[in-house]
Amino acid sequence: MSEKKQQVSRRQFLNYSLTGVGGFMAASMLAPMVRFAIDPVLQATGGEDMHAVVDVSEITEEPQRFDWTVEQVDAWYTSDVTHSAWVYKDEHDEIVALSPTCKHLGCAVNWAGNPDYPDQFFCPCHDGRYYKNGLNVPDTPPNAALDLFEYEVKDGTLYLGNVKENPVQEGGA
Amino acid sequence: MLQKIYDWIDDRVDITPLWRDIADHEVPEHVNPAHHFSAFVYCFGGLTFFVTVIQILSGMFLTMYYVPDIENAWRSVYYLQTEVAHGQIVRGMHHWGASVVIVMLFLHTLRVFFQGAYKKPRELNWMVGVLLFFVMLALGLTGYLLPWDNKAYFATVVTLEIAEGVPFIGEMAKTLLNGDPSIVGAQTLARFFAIHVFFLPAALFVLMAIHFIMIRKQGISGPL
Numbered sequence: 480m481s482e483k484k485q486q487v488s489r490r491q492f493l494n495y496s497l498t499g500v501g502g503f504m505a506a507s508m509l510a511p512m513v514r515f516a517i518d519p520v521l522q523a524t525g526g527e528d529m530h531a532v533v534d535v536s537e538i539t540e541e542p543q544r545f546d547w548t549v550e551q552v553d554a555w556y557t558s559d560v561t562h563s564a565w566v567y568k569d570e571h572d573e574i575v576a577l578s579p580t581c582k583h584l585g586c587a588v589n590w591a592g593n594p595d596y597p598d599q600f601f602c603p604c605h606d607g608r609y610y611k612n613g614l615n616v617p618d619t620p621p622n623a624a625l626d627l628f629e630y631e632v633k634d635g636t637l638y639l640g641n642v643k644e645n646p647v648q649e650g651g652a
Numbered sequence: 653m654l655q656k657i658y659d660w661i662d663d664r665v666d667i668t669p670l671w672r673d674i675a676d677h678e679v680p681e682h683v684n685p686a687h688h689f690s691a692f693v694y695c696f697g698g699l700t701f702f703v704t705v706i707q708i709l710s711g712m713f714l715t716m717y718y719v720p721d722i723e724n725a726w727r728s729v730y731y732l733q734t735e736v737a738h739g740q741i742v743r744g745m746h747h748w749g750a751s752v753v754i755v756m757l758f759l760h761t762l763r764v765f766f767q768g769a770y771k772k773p774r775e776l777n778w779m780v781g782v783l784l785f786f787v788m789l790a791l792g793l794t795g796y797l798l799p800w801d802n803k804a805y806f807a808t809v810v811t812l813e814i815a816e817g818v819p820f821i822g823e824m825a826k827t828l829l830n831g832d833p834s835i836v837g838a839q840t841l842a843r844f845f846a847i848h849v850f851f852l853p854a855a856l857f858v859l860m861a862i863h864f865i866m867i868r869k870q871g872i873s874g875p876l
Contacts, residue, residue, distance in 0.1 A: 508706060511738040511745075512713040518737045554717075554735070555727035 529631060529638040532564065538574060538637065542567040542590040542600075542611065547639070564628050564639055565590055565600065567611070575612065576628035578642045583607045583620040600625065613645045624648050677868075682875035693767075694872075696760035701860075703753040707791075710746040711849065718798065720845030722838050725800035750792050757788055769873035777866045784859045787852055794848035800841060808844070809836055 487495075533545045542565040551560045565577045565588075579587045581602040588609065592601030599616065600609040608616040613625035624645035631638050662668055685691045717732035717739070719725060732739040761781065764770050770778035797808045816826040823833075831839030 508709070508745075511741040512709060515732075515736055515738045515742045516713055516716055518739075521737070555724055555731040 529629075529640045530562075532576075532637045532639050533566065535574075535632055535635050535637050538566050538568055540568055542577070544579070544590070545637075562639075563587070565625075566637065569612070574630055574632070574637065576630050576637070576639055577613045577645075578626040578628060580626065580642075581607050581621060582615065582623040582625060588625065612647050614647045680872060680875075683872055693759075693763045696756050696763055700753060700756040700760050703749050703756055704856075704860075706745055707749045707753060708853070710742050710749065713742055714746055715849065720798065720841050722800060722841055725798065725841060729799045746795075750795060753788060754792060757785055761785065767873065767876060774866075774870055774873065777863060777870070780859055780863050780866070784856070784863060787856050787859060791848060791852045791856070794844045794852065797841065797844045798848065805836065808840065812836065 530547050530549060532547045537543075537545075544563050545566055546561050546563045548559050548561050551558055563579050565579055567575055569575050577600070579589075581588050581604065583602065583605060586602050586604040588600040588602045588607070590600055591597045592603060593599070593606075593608070596608055598611060600611075600613070602608070602621070605620045607621040608619045609621065609625050610616060613627065615621040615624055624647050626642040627645045628642055629640040631640075681687045683691055683694045685695075714732070717728055717736060719728045729743070733743050734740075764778065764781070793811060797804045812826050812830055815829055816822045818825055827833050829840075829843070830836060831843045
């Protein structure tokens, strides 16, 4: 710094030590509280289990809505909640299970929900539309394709797990 | 950097006299433990305030998880204590702090009493102090019910019986506290929660402000 050796005066020394001790006390008081408050952000989100949804024989080429119930543990409150998926078989006989959650603002979409577009998913909130494979129709509010459920078939039953991003994004994103 | 921000603000709104008024004042020799070690007795008022600050902070954080509902109160307390990081510490601070603050308050009162520091012109501040003591006891009492376990429940039953024992208005006082003439339940818990986190702290802040303004106005009492 300067050419002169910096001297710490008694007053400065006292100031620094008091600020240090005070800061340490305040920090040790606040640290557990802050950690306590931000705990939800830091809790590990465990991967969702696969849940049995429907017999594979019931799945057609037309998207159908299937519901299943999951026991949801919300901190101290446990309840049964219902999830849904729109499920169909595509032209290659592959099962497609689409999340009903609109990518615009999270409303629930319906297959053929609008009589004017009988072969599209329709969101009643802001007239968002999606093609059968989940791709959002250009110039409607949503800006991404409907999410896909991870699925597996065991003993003729369809099991659904987490949702993941749909690979059929506009522009191949 | 900090100095620059401070100067920028001070330039415009002149905050220096504000904080100097609060923070910058002489500590008389007879109150300074560096001169007379026995002066540590003057710490208890400040310690009461310090613990009160801890109580306010830990209480604010606890309400992030606690719900005042008879179905969920105990479960939310159990959850925050066993599942949330440092929940045991934060609840522990509030739990033990509640006792410590009463102890400090009592020691502070003893000091003021035995030094005769309550005498003219400081009688008014003594009265405010007594009110503060009552508010603090009431905070302890209403907070005791909130975990909604057996100890809390039956302690509150007993408290309400005591309130009922007051001549003439006892029954009314009990119903007022309880929220119901006979059931100690949903309404009682909601009421105690509201009193504990809104009404009593509001009273506490007002009384503390008066207490501190008066001590600054009148100065600390002289040496024995």
